[in-house]
C-alpha cells in the first residue's frame with residue numbers, strides 16, 4: 001500500500017513573539033488542512049512533537065477535541081522524521097486512511113543547553129564544557145576537512161548558497177543574502193565554523209496531511225507520494241554528538257545507514273533524486289551529509305561547490321529554501337519543514353526558488369543527537 | 381593546600397604523581413571505552429575490566445570553544461573572566477579516542493597529529509572550599 005501526501009502547511013519560521021509554540025503548530029495544521037481541503041474532524045490519527053513548546057497532543061485544545069488517536073514523538077532533531085515514519089507505518093499497516101503529522105517549537109535565544117543526564121552521560125561532561133552540539137559539528141568538520149581536502153572556501157560557499165536561497169523564500173527567517181566576504185569575515189565561533197555557518201535555535205511549525213494512496217484522489221488533485229521513510233540510530237564506532245569517547249575504528253554514521261535503507265526500500269539511487277534537503281545545522285555538516293547520503297564521493301564537494309552544483313539551478317539542488325541556516329532550527333518542526341519544501345518543489349510552486357525542469361523525485365535527511373538520522377523519499 | 385576532589389570518580393587515577401586516564405576493556409571483544417562502562421557497547425557483553433588508558437596520546441581533531449557555555453557548564457568564570465578553551469579528541473595508546481579540554485586556545489597552536497600530554501588541573505572551587513579537579517591535555521613539551 002502506498003502513502004500519499006495531500007496537504008502541506010507551514011507556520012513561518014523565525015520569531016513569532018505573540019504566539020506560543022503550540023499556536024504555531026496549530027497554525028501549521030490549519031494551513032495543511034486548508035491545502036488538502038479537509039477539516040480537523042476528518043483526521044483519524046496524529047503524530048507530533050516539540051522539544052521546548054509542550055506536549056503535541058495538547059494541540060487538540062486549539063484544534064478540537066475529536067477523540068482521535070494522538071501520539072507524541074520526541075527524537076531530538078529527528079523528531080519530524082520519526083513522526084512521519086510513524087504516520088507512514090500507520091497508513092501502510094492499513095489501520096488508518098488519513099491523518100496528520102505536526103512539529104513545532106519555540107526555543108529560548110542562544111545556543112541549546114542539553115542536560116547530560118537526558119542523554120545517559122554523567123554531569124562532569126557538561127560541567128567541564130563539552131556538552132555542546134556546536135563543538136561536535138566543529139570537531140567532525142575539522143577532521144573531515146583534514147581527511148578529505150575540504151577547504152574553508154567550501155564552508156563559505158554553503159552559507160552563501162543558503163542565504164541566497166533564503167532571500168528567495170518568503171517564509172524563511174533570514175531573507176538577506178550575504179556576500180562571500182561577509183561570511184568569511186564573520187566571527188569564529190568554533191573553529192573552523194564561523195557565525196554565519198551555524199543555524200540558530202528558532203520558532204515555527206510544519207504539518208503534513210497524509211493518506212492511503214488508493215484514496216488520495218478522493219481528497220486531492222495533486223497528491224505526492226511518500227515512497228519511503230527510514231530512521232536509523234548510530235552503530236558502534238560511528239562519530240556522533242555527545243560522545244565522551246570514540247572507538248578507534250570509525251563506522252558509518254547513522255546518516256549512511258538510513259540513506260542506504262531508504263534507497264533500497266524505494267528501489268532507486270542517489271542519481272534519481274532531482275531536489276534534496278540535507279540537514280545543515282552548520283555548513284560543514286551539509287558538506288559531510290552530501291557524501292554520507294551518497295550524492296557524491298568524500299572530497300568531491302570542493303569541486304561541486306565551486307561549480308555551483310548545489311544551487312537552485314545546479315545539478316544537485318540542496319536546501320532550496322535556505323535550509324536550517326536561513327530558516328533557523330525549531331527542533332520539533334525542522335524535519336517536516338524539509339518535507340514541506342520538497343513538496344513545494346515537486347508541485348512546481350517554488351516561485352523565485354523553483355528548481356527548473358519539473359523535478360519529480362525529492363529527498364529529505366535529518367540528523368539529530370545523539371546520532372540518529374531520518375530519510376524520506378517523495379515522488380510525483 | 382585545599383582538598384582536591386576529582387570532578388567525577390573513576391575518570392583518572394587520583395591522587396597520583398603520574399595520573400592516568402581510566403577506561404574499561406571488554407573481556408569478550410577487547411574494545412575499549414571511556415569513561416569505564418559496566419557493559420560493552422560493541423558486543424553487548426556484561427564483562428568489562430577497568431584499565432589505565434595512559435597519560436599521553438595524539439590529537440585526532442580539535443576546535444576552540446569561544447563563548448562561555450550556558451548551564452550545565454559550571455566553572456568559577458563569569459562572562460567577563462571567561463577564557464576560550466580548546467576541545468579535542470585525543471587518540472590514546474589504550475585504544476580509544478577521548479574527548480577532552482585542551483590547554484591551547486589559539487588555532488595556530490593546534491594541529492591534528494600533535495602529541496599531547498595528560499594533566500589534572502583544578503577546574504573550580506566548590507562551596508566547601510574544595511578544588512574540583514578535571515583532566516586536560518596540553519602539547520608535549522620539546523625535550
Ligand SMILES: [Zn+2]
Pocket residue numbers: 406407408409410411420421422423424425
Ligand atoms: Zn565487547
